[in-house]
Amino acid sequence: MKYEIKAFDKKAKSATMETVHGTVETPLFMNVGTVAAIKGAVSTDDLKEIGCQVELSNTYHLHVRTGDKLIKEFGGLHEFMHWDRPILTDSGGFQVFSLAKLRKIKEEGVNFNSHIDGRKIFMGPEESMQIQSNLGSTIAMAFDECPPALAERKYIETSVARTTRWLQRCKTEMDRLNSLEDTVNKEQLLFAINQGGIIDDIRISHAKDISEMNLDGYAIGGLAVGESHEEMYHILDVTVEHLPQNKPTYLMGVGTPINILEAVDRGVDFFDCVYPSRNGRHGHVYTNHGKLNLFNKKFELDKRPIEEGCTCPACRSYSRGYIRHLLKANEMLGMRLCVLHNLYFYNTMMSEIRTAIREGRYTEYKNNKIRTMLEG
Numbered sequence: 001m002k003y004e005i006k007a008f009d010k011k012a013k014s015a016t017m018e019t020v021h022g023t024v025e026t027p028l029f030m031n032v033g034t035v036a037a038i039k040g041a042v043s044t045d046d047l048k049e050i051g052c053q054v055e056l057s058n059t060y061h062l063h064v065r066t067g068d069k070l071i072k073e074f075g076g077l078h079e080f081m082h083w084d085r086p087i088l089t090d091s092g093g094f095q096v097f098s099l100a101k102l103r104k105i106k107e108e109g110v111n112f113n114s115h116i117d118g119r120k121i122f123m124g125p126e127e128s129m130q131i132q133s134n135l136g137s138t139i140a141m142a143f144d145e146c147p148p149a150l151a152e153r154k155y156i157e158t159s160v161a162r163t164t165r166w167l168q169r170c171k172t173e174m175d176r177l178n179s180l181e182d183t184v185n186k187e188q189l190l191f192a193i194n195q196g197g198i199i200d201d202i203r204i205s206h207a208k209d210i211s212e213m214n215l216d217g218y219a220i221g222g223l224a225v226g227e228s229h230e231e232m233y234h235i236l237d238v239t240v241e242h243l244p245q246n247k248p249t250y251l252m253g254v255g256t257p258i259n260i261l262e263a264v265d266r267g268v269d270f271f272d273c274v275y276p277s278r279n280g281r282h283g284h285v286y287t288n289h290g291k292l293n294l295f296n297k298k299f300e301l302d303k304r305p306i307e308e309g310c311t312c313p314a315c316r317s318y319s320r321g322y323i324r325h326l327l328k329a330n331e332m333l334g335m336r337l338c339v340l341h342n343l344y345f346y347n348t349m350m351s352e353i354r355t356a357i358r359e360g361r362y363t364e365y366k367n368n369k370i371r372t373m374l375e376g
């Protein structure tokens, strides 16, 4: 893996990252395909057309349903879903802590019941690495605990210390798996995850500890889980500078276009979020002049595309009025067109962000973009 920073504009950075599955340009937005598909009937051919650079799949979901061993039989996720560009898999940690029932955390890992069929599953750092190795993703995420945003200091301290010990175990196991003969991707990368709730000194000391462990990239987890936007920006302000600048910086699960613009300004260059696909499935579409709800009656006779000038597959051919009709009739095409437009909007914004950073006018770009989105 080669990560090379092409430009800084104050703290905002734009880089290229070479992987075994091709080169990507940052800042970038990873399009979320939970169970190896973007919800809304979006295919991997569509992803190429709408400018997706990295697809993200969920380890927990693929493990509990269909199973990673079956996917390994297909030659890994890339072959299984027909995608030849980078894939990031999360560690399963976030879903274990947010979805699974009756979980019990021990030093070795977590016992929990599947949210699908209730069967008992154990997942620790080694199991998470083994599952992600079977999936053969380009980038694996370390297994961590995501403590509740408003947990007590004592709980967060104990949890973060365990997450650091788990990171060392993830690294050891990943090295072992990458050296095995039948491993799908022997150059699988491993990103660490910084935790610490919204407590500055825990975030900073954890960032310093994991920075010394020489991972391929560094994520900030446990944000966008109930704290305010101001608290999230503050944590980025105090934490990012303690993570290695010469490695990818990934803010997990964030967020709105404005959240992304603000985080880029604070040195983040990898993002993922379910908002564009989830909102699209509900007929909520992003534009440079704010979000529209296509269910609204005022779009009934609207012959304009979702956004004038947008070259996505929805806007090239279809009107707001037609898409509204599809949504009201519960036709799958309505959801699909909205999801395609929204992902295209995010991917295009990331491309504009890269250009603005490389041309040294990021602040001006960001301020204009936010102003037009808020003015509506």
Ligand SMILES: [Zn+2]
Pocket (backbone or CB within 6 Å): 306, 307, 310, 311, 312, 313, 314, 315, 316, 341, 344
């Ligand atoms: Zn469009």
